[in-house]
Amino acid sequence: MNKAYGGQLLKSSELGYLEINDEVKHYWNRVWEVSRQVVSRVFEGKDHPLQLAENRWLSVLDINAVNVFLIFQLMKETLSKKVLVIGITKDTSASDFTRSVIPHASDMGLLESKSPLPNLKNDKAFLTIMAATNSELIRVPWRTLAYDTCFTTLVESREGERISLRAARKVVSRENLFIKSYFQLREFKTDPVTRSPVFVYDRFFNGSYDRDLTQKIDVYEQDKSISIYPYFEGSSVSDVDNLILYLLSCSDNPEVLEAYGHNQLLYLADKAVKAEIKSMRGMLRGVADLQLGTLARKERVFSISRRFRDLRAESEMKRSRVVGEGIRT
Numbered sequence: 001m002n003k004a005y006g007g008q009l010l011k012s013s014e015l016g017y018l019e020i021n022d023e024v025k026h027y028w029n030r031v032w033e034v035s036r037q038v039v040s041r042v043f044e045g046k047d048h049p050l051q052l053a054e055n056r057w058l059s060v061l062d063i064n065a066v067n068v069f070l071i072f073q074l075m076k077e078t079l080s081k082k083v084l085v086i087g088i089t090k091d092t093s094a095s096d097f098t099r100s101v102i103p104h105a106s107d108m109g110l111l112e113s114k115s116p117l118p119n120l121k122n123d124k125a126f127l128t129i130m131a132a133t134n135s136e137l138i139r140v141p142w143r144t145l146a147y148d149t150c151f152t153t154l155v156e157s158r159e160g161e162r163i164s165l166r167a168a169r170k171v172v173s174r175e176n177l178f179i180k181s182y183f184q185l186r187e188f189k190t191d192p193v194t195r196s197p198v199f200v201y202d203r204f205f206n207g208s209y210d211r212d213l214t215q216k217i218d219v220y221e222q223d224k225s226i227s228i229y230p231y232f233e234g235s236s237v238s239d240v241d242n243l244i245l246y247l248l249s250c251s252d253n254p255e256v257l258e259a260y261g262h263n264q265l266l267y268l269a270d271k272a273v274k275a276e277i278k279s280m281r282g283m284l285r286g287v288a289d290l291q292l293g294t295l296a297r298k299e300r301v302f303s304i305s306r307r308f309r310d311l312r313a314e315s316e317m318k319r320s321r322v323v324g325e326g327i328r329t
Contacts, residue, residue, distance in 0.1 A: 086247070088248075089199065094124075098117055098123055099154075099168075127182050141186070143245045150174065152173070163218050163219060172226075172228060175229060176210075176229070180200060183198070185252055201244060209239075213238060216228075217229075217232075
């Protein structure tokens with residue numbers, strides 16, 4: 001590795017002794033400082049958030065890299081301060097639960113499937129139907145077994161192969177980073193079949209209490225057998241994930257239909273953001289019309305087919321409507 005990087009990693013590498021280059025020791029501090037400056041520029045800067053200098057722009061890969069660094073820093077802070085961070089996803093089209101988790105659970109002997117799974121390429125739809133049709137057996141609140149997010153990059157192997165799972169796209173993502181689970185919180189008292197939506201939560205992997213639930217799994221990666229050690233809540237139950245389900249079940253608002261079975265704080269934050277967007281839309285539309293109006297008059301695009309009075313009335317009506325909606329919200 002040191003040779004591949006032109007000898008920049010190690011100061012010396014003798015038999016039984018390695019000395020890291022001084023510039024490498026504080027590598028993460030420099031990475032974090034750059035990431036922090038990018039974040040500050042995006043949210044607090046006055047210039048274009050993606051422009052670093054003249055003719056120098058942040059690319060999609062740059063933004064993705066900064067996001068990864070921010071996640072690593074957040075993970076570092078939560079582990080050092082012993083804070084449990086829970087992420088909630090409302091809408092998802094993922095299919096990893098039916099595509100890889102259920103086959104692996106069956107391979108471990110945790111599930112016995114007497115019939116093939118329905119051809120639903122959506123975990124949320126599958127779990128929603130399963131819970132509704134088995135409402136007497138599956139009572140709310142419930143959650144699925146928690147599993148490593150590396151299962152999102154795995155699929156069931158081809159028939160006849162010795163190993164049950166293989167990489168969906170050549171490689172398997174890193175294990176022991178995130179843990180994921182589906183959950184459902186509420187049902188109607190008069191009709192248990194009618195329930196709140198199924199959501200997803202995820203959290204950081206914490207070796208201090210998650211290491212015991214990791215297991216060795218052999219999978220195919222690029223047609224070769226490799227061993228990974230993901231988190232998988234199989235025969236043992238995670239107290240942390242049970243705690244998360246309890247916290248989520250106490251955090252919704254059953255009095256509001258949109259927040260029924262959803263997190264109340266996230267619901268309020270979402271409403272606040274939407275109200276802000278609505279109130280800003282009218283002002284942005286006015287600025288855009290002002291900028292485009294000069295060009296339109298110069299090129300005689302609008303003034304030929306429409307009267308100025310009509311254009312002005314339309315702009316004022318749209319602006320007042322958006323501002324009124326923002327005030328009511």
